[in-house]
Amino acid sequence: MVEIGTGTGVSGVWLLRGMRADGVLTTIDVEVEHQRIARRIFAEAGFPSGRTRIITGRALDVLPRLADGAYDLVFVDAEATGFQACVEAALRLLRSGGVLALNGALAGGRIGDPAARDVETVTVREAIKAIRESEHWIPALLPVGHGLLAAVKC
Ligand SMILES: C[S@@+](CC[C@H](N)C(=O)[O-])C[C@H]1O[C@@H](n2cnc3c(N)ncnc32)[C@H](O)[C@@H]1O
The missing domain is CATH 3.40.50.150 (Vaccinia Virus protein VP39)
Incomplete structure (x- = not known):
């Protein structure tokens, strides 16, 4: 991992x-x-x-x-502004069937507030949107803690 x-x-x-x-x-x-x-x-x-x-x-x-394709799970628990780059790295690092877990996916509850346009919220929103629209991931957003996005690599 x-x-x-x-x-x-x-x-x-x-x-x-x-x-x-x-x-x-x-x-x-x-x-x-x-x-x-x-x-x-x-x-x-x-x-x-x-x-x-x-x-x-x-x-x-x-x-x-x-190494490419060498990991079962990538857990991201650092600053949200780096999420997108971490998602791209995870796609390379995970084996097929491996899981990406992003902590903080609800951006402190601001994710669903269209008026929230601060850098952190916008970055998290864009990272989640990219995962949801990608054919490489099967995602689920779990409303626990700060929000956990779990996505299986296809
Ligand atoms: C929320 S804390 C992690 C808590 C940890 N997972 C735990 O359960 O104890 C975030 C950590 O990410 C680190 N961090 C922030 N930006 C980073 C970056 N760009 N690269 C690596 N680590 C980073 C911080 O130094 C901090 O220790």
Whole structure:
């Protein structure tokens, strides 16, 4: 799996728990300090270091270095303005049948408000529209938390 936005490792632990026992989480974040905490959280949750590949850097710099069609799931939990580029990268990285999960797909509840034209809301709206209209994805928008868009790669 690939995670964009390691943060302090909360979602990473859940992803690791849901993976097969030899699955590896490749997780990316610009903040080395966040990842230092995440590394400790992964260890405390019982996952050996070989189960995670923690890469420091901007998603758009790191994603091109990852292998095509090699991943089962791409989880995006970073700034919404990068969603579109992450969606394009996910299409390349996922195997057929793999899943893209975008956290924050309701843009704080603003997504359905036509008057909301701020950069974040517009970016999220455009990313979701592109997925919905694409023949490469079968999407579902789940109204949980900040909104989770799950899309299966055809
Ligand atoms: C909402 S937090 C992630 C929380 C994390 N998934 C967790 O459950 O602990 C967003 C993270 O994305 C990182 N981030 C923001 N923009 C990024 C980018 N362009 N590339 C990589 N990481 C980024 C931030 O440093 C921050 O740690």
